[in-house]
Amino acid sequence: MSANENTAQSLTSKVVDAIIYYIIENNLQAGNKLPNEDTLASMLNVGRGTVREAVKALISRNILTIRRGAGTYVSEKYGIADDPLGLTFMPDKRKLALDLTDIRIMIEPEIAMLASQNANGKEVAELEVLCDETENWILSHRQQHLMHIHPDLKYHAKIAQFSHNSVVKNLVPIIYSSIEMHVDFTQSKLVDDTIFFHRKIFEAIRDHNATQARDAMLMHLMISRREVEKANLR
Incomplete structure (x- = not known):
């Protein structure tokens, strides 16, 4: 893995943590809407692509969900894995x-x-x-x-x-x-x-x-x- 790829992963991880912090600090509950991609990018001082990758990571962890045509929301699963006990x-x-x-x-x-x-x-x-x-x-x-x-x-x-x-x-x-x-x-x-x-x-x-x-x-x-x-x- 190249140094650039490592840097990109590190930045995405930081944005993931920042979005989680935003959810906690603003007491967002399941079903609450997050700011749009442009607003998040501006808030976190990163590019839209980085925000997009961070959101994908949070979706995979059941923290966020996308509603087509409506935006990004806190998932009803609130970070709980689909089958945590296997x-x-x-x-x-x-x-x-x-x-x-x-x-x-x-x-x-x-x-x-x-x-x-x-x-x-x-x-x-x-x-x-x-x-x-x-x-x-x-x-x-x-x-x-x-x-x-x-x-x-x-x-x-x-x-x-x-x-x-x-x-x-x-x-x-x-x-x-x-x-x-x-x-x-x-x-x-x-x-x-x-x-x-x-x-x-x-x-x-x-x-x-x-x-x-x-x-x-x-x-x-x-x-x-x-x-x-x-x-x-x-």
Whole structure:
């Protein structure tokens, strides 16, 4: 590699760091728009080509995303790798579903407890709306068991968000993977349990009852695990 190539790489790396610093300093959140290429180049005193290479690097790291015709935005993935644990390469998907459920049992009851302690009034109201929407969605798609995945994921994601723990939000993709896995195995059998425990979890968070929030989430996940085990035996 030539000295010029080394210099170009070094400059691109510096611009990558500068853009990350800009995101942090300006408290940009997922979905927020960055200045355009010309503005960034002027701000950082570099050429547009260098900015372009830095943006490409940040896209590859799931920090930025391009919306065609709209500009550059902070990615919804917020720097989280698509498969950080290499789960794609685990051949036994049934065992993976069980193992992921075990991980959920370890962490999600505590997340629910934190949410019950830290969620504010606005967040509680938002969670209630989402709980109602999830319940209505599940009931209206009772015979299409895969259809309740997305509102269910959103519900669990909001609980993680309302825990106000900055690390928890990066654990949510793992939770998503678990839900996607065991819905395939348990099919529609957990529909009624999902509705019941989602409501119990919400009520505990609303009432700021940490013990009940933790226990309701634990029961919800233990029942899910039991169904995954049954699927493993079939």
